[in-house]
Amino acid sequence: MFFNIFSAIIIVSSLMVVLSRNPVYSVLFLVFTFLNASIIFLISNAEFLAMTLIIVYVGAVAVLFLFVVMMLNINSTKIKEGLLKYLPFGVLLTLVFVGELYVIFQGESLGFVTPKIDIEELFQNGNSNTKAIGLYLYTDYFIIFQMSAYVLLVAMIGAIVLAYKDKKSIKSQNVFIQNTVRKEDLIKLVDSKKK
Amino acid sequence: MTNIEEYIPILIFLLMAIIMSVGAIFMSFVFGEKEPYFEKSSTYECGFEPFSDTRGKFDVQFYLVAILFIIFDLEIIFMFPWAVALIELEPLGFWSMMFFLFVLTIGFIYEWKKGALEWN
Numbered sequence: 091m092f093f094n095i096f097s098a099i100i101i102v103s104s105l106m107v108v109l110s111r112n113p114v115y116s117v118l119f120l121v122f123t124f125l126n127a128s129i130i131f132l133i134s135n136a137e138f139l140a141m142t143l144i145i146v147y148v149g150a151v152a153v154l155f156l157f158v159v160m161m162l163n164i165n166s167t168k169i170k171e172g173l174l175k176y177l178p179f180g181v182l183l184t185l186v187f188v189g190e191l192y193v194i195f196q197g198e199s200l201g202f203v204t205p206k207i208d209i210e211e212l213f214q215n216g217n218s219n220t221k222a223i224g225l226y227l228y229t230d231y232f233i234i235f236q237m238s239a240y241v242l243l244v245a246m247i248g249a250i251v252l253a254y255k256d257k258k259s260i261k262s263q264n265v266f267i268q269n270t271v272r273k274e275d276l277i278k279l280v281d282s283k284k285k
Numbered sequence: 286m287t288n289i290e291e292y293i294p295i296l297i298f299l300l301m302a303i304i305m306s307v308g309a310i311f312m313s314f315v316f317g318e319k320e321p322y323f324e325k326s327s328t329y330e331c332g333f334e335p336f337s338d339t340r341g342k343f344d345v346q347f348y349l350v351a352i353l354f355i356i357f358d359l360e361i362i363f364m365f366p367w368a369v370a371l372i373e374l375e376p377l378g379f380w381s382m383m384f385f386l387f388v389l390t391i392g393f394i395y396e397w398k399k400g401a402l403e404w405n
Contacts, residue, residue: 132292142362150355157348224370227363228378235381238363239388242356246392249352250401253345 092133100126113159121152137219349401360389 103126106119124147131140193200212222227235367374367382396402 133289138366146355146358146362150351150358154348154351154355157351161345161348218369220366221369221373224366224368225373228367228370228381229375232377232381235363236384236388239385242359243388243392246353246356246389247395249349250396250399253349253352254399254401255345256400 093130096126096129096133100130114156117152117155117159120155121148124148124152135213135219138223346404353396353401356389356392360386 100123103119103122107116107123110116110119124143128140128143128148131137131143212225217225363385364382367378371379
């Protein structure tokens with residue numbers, strides 16, 4: 091029952107993300123969607139993922155989206171243009187996601203996926219959720235874990251390359267030079283009568 | 286397995302927060318005196334007409350700091366299950382995290398040298 095309630099809230103609020111006119115409201119509805127998704131994770135016994143969703147998505151990604159919304163300087167009336175233009179792309183993405191979900195849930199019977207972990211057995215040994223992830227992520231899924239490091243590295247360097255402007259023209263203070271300056275460097279005594 | 290009952294205090298806190306915040310606004314909306322007229326409800330800025338739109342542009346530096354924060358946030362998130370399970374992990378588990386940190390430290394050194402963390 092709880093699953094139905096929260097997934098209904100997710101659907102409505104994610105529709106509001108797309109449909110609301112003010113982009114800031116869209117971001118706030120996105121936060122609400124993330125919160126409800128984390129509750130669904132909590133219901134399905136994925137505690138660690140639930141907390142991660144709140145820390146990473148609500149705490150960081152949503153703030154990032156807010157920055158983007160504030161930076162883009164969008165006129166909220168112009169935002170509804172081009173809905174039909176993006177529709178085929180959206181349908182395509184939806185199909186890809188549905189296909190991925192199908193592979194995840196039915197992949198075992200189709201022969202795509204062979205799960206390495208017996209989840210029931212893992213929890214019967216008294217492992218907490220976080221520990222269960224830790225026991226497998228760093229050894230059995232070694233390559234995926236290392237690939238995520240490279241994804242993060244690419245994101246880091248990409249963000250710097252795209253968004254960082256080297257502002258050499260701005261004059262900033264060098265504290266070390268300021269503190270080590272001596273009066274001989276700055277004041278020159280000149281005898282004015284001697285000339 | 287998770288005991289969902291452990292989260293009931295959080296639910297109570299959440300409900301109280303919703304009740305308090307919605308209640309405060311709703312009560313003042315219902316019981317407050319409202320006499321709106323044009324000058325009162327028009328926008329003003331220190332007694333002047335507003336100079337510019339509310340939705341001003343931000344410097345891109347804020348975005349850069351936010352995205353660098355997310356990356357290190359994720360790095361820390363990856364360390365939590367590792368720290369909990371470390372005592373039962375094989376040496377491979379330990380060294381995979383060391384290599385993960387090494388790769389991200391390369392990025393960290395890059396951004397430090399590039400000066401992306403300097404605020405100007």
